[in-house]
Amino acid sequence: MKRRQLLASAAALGAMTLAIPAFAQDEKLKVGFIYVGPVGDGGWTYQHDLGRQAIEAEYGDKIETTFIESVPEGADAERALTQLALAGNKLIFATSFGFMDAVINVAAKFPDVKFEHATGYKRADNVATYDARFYEGRAVIGTIAGRMTESNKIGYIGSFPIPEVIQGINSAYIHAKKVNPDVEMKVVWVYSWFDPAKEADAAAALIAEGVDVFMQHTDSTAPLAKAQEAGALGFGQASDMANFAPSPRISSIIDNWAPYYIKRVGAALDGTWASEGTWAGIGDGEVVIGEITETVPAEVKAEAEALRDQIASGAYHPFTGPLKKADGSDWLAEGAVASDEELSGMNFFVEGITAQIPQ
Template sequence: MNRRSFLTTTSLAVGAAAFGLPKIASAADPLKVGFIYVGPIGDMGWSYQHDQGRLAMEKEFGDKIVTSYVESVPEGPDAERVLTQLALEGNQLIFATSFGYMDATANVAAKFPNVKFEHATGYKRADNLATYDARFYEGRAIQGTIAGRMTKTNKIGYIGSFPIPEVIQGINAAYIHAKKVNPAVEIKVVWAYSWFDPAKEADAAAALIAEGVDVLLQHTDSTAPQAKAQEAGIYTFGQASDMAAFAPKPRISSTIDNWAPYYIKRAGAMLDGSWASEATWGGIGTGMVGIGEITSEVPAEVKAEAEAMIAAIGSGEYHPFTGPLNKQDGSVWLAEGEKADDGTLAGLNFFVEGITAEMPS
């Protein structure tokens, strides 16, 4: 770099800082990558798994990248403020890792067209804004199969976070597959209206246990439901990460979100100049959704049944939403052999027939 270009770059960087513009990186600088998390990285669930992906990215690229994160950022105005600050700090690639960050991410991306943004689980895109998601419902189908076989009371419980499509997909998938193996099964749903709130999650678990459920699933991020389940001696599943250390018995298995390969791929695309806005929705087949160890609590024949379904979903041979399926009101949703398309699933806002819980407005 000659003296003129150095001075120009330095002057621009000083000016950028003075006027609230993004810092300018030179070609020799490492790629700066920022992350924003809805929970603490110690939640051992959702945010923990995203941070494991960040660490894997650092390990993969070494001094070619520098990463940073802000944890426990509420969805709403705080998210927009934090995303703006990450852009002003010179991050060239920013990952926003919760559904409720969608509008904030879209707003900030429009203000910083030279920064690349990635939003997890959302659907709004732009030239500099990509989306990525995992087919969590595939893991819920496995959980439902195991839960339907393992319940003795024929009541399984589900702690929901918010009534958004990804959560509704999971409740439906779990119930459909529990019902297939156990026609007498029913599902009880309690909403926590939070992604991470151990006290609310513990209360939700206690309420479900009081209703007689003996298998508990969750789409919330703390290990509090695991502790409640262990106290009550009922079966439970790890959520987003394995959570094995928190409820070794009578834990059954877990769904595991594996973000590392995606984060490595997208940082690599930034480094080689091939990054483009796209929508990614991976599942068991791509490795984005994993199934943790199916423990010895599960009989061998049930484990074999679950493993066969994992293989069938992973290969594309079986789709968890295959008709005949009706909506909760009894109207036809999917005819015999018909599979739900991605557009329908991305906007799913109803329960299937047989679920008696009311959909919150």
């Protein structure tokens, strides 16, 4: 199963508002996490584990945390969640889309346990969901990529062809094209969130096609290592990946989960926790544009930061018309903005991307 998938039914599900009672003052709250990759992946899982550490620092001896790493999506996830529930964890965070059905199944068996599922859309009285507007960050790094490419070929390593990833590819391309009308986008799919060998091979394939700047929606630092060998440029994904700065990592998209985790653990402690769905972005501090290094010219850095600030303030939406689909059909009229429902079900590339979306 995949971590993220079509979210089109999210609106119909609605946010649940049934609060679950607070914990007794003298009772330590046990909080569990399951991760799809290792905590040392340097990307997605690493950033979630920083969030776990943040709640330990915030709440001290009021809580106790544990995690299970490298949990495959599917039956293994159900076993891991059950293990955490049986161990007395009363708040459990499942941090990958493919854990969704496992969360729903296990939550039904443990109605007194609160579950939080990252990037999913299925909720229940004791299941909440949370997500980040990664496409906002892709607009910013797409701008940088469009300016920095010398070959006019930029690349994207995609994990799975699901809306979240397609949003990112489209957003990056739209904004690269705005600053560089000659830019082309190459896409390689690896069908994994964390597989350093496949990710490195994908980076090599892009470089072989003449790509000199690429982005990724996968979790390891392997693509940046390959870029370093080849003299290409790239971006940190999910975390800063600062070991590759100032080049090839010229900036990064950072997933800042700590404030959300602190808020939700606090709600569980004081009895205000309720099932709900959130989708936060740059303006909320959940999607962060990392350092833009000196490898990037000052005027390009200023342009990217201005775009970041416009998105953060709500003055600009990355999917603003006029925009057409890759098949030439109209999508957004001049000045129209894509709705969350449209983005949640995105299954097409925008005009100008010649790559195919696998079915």
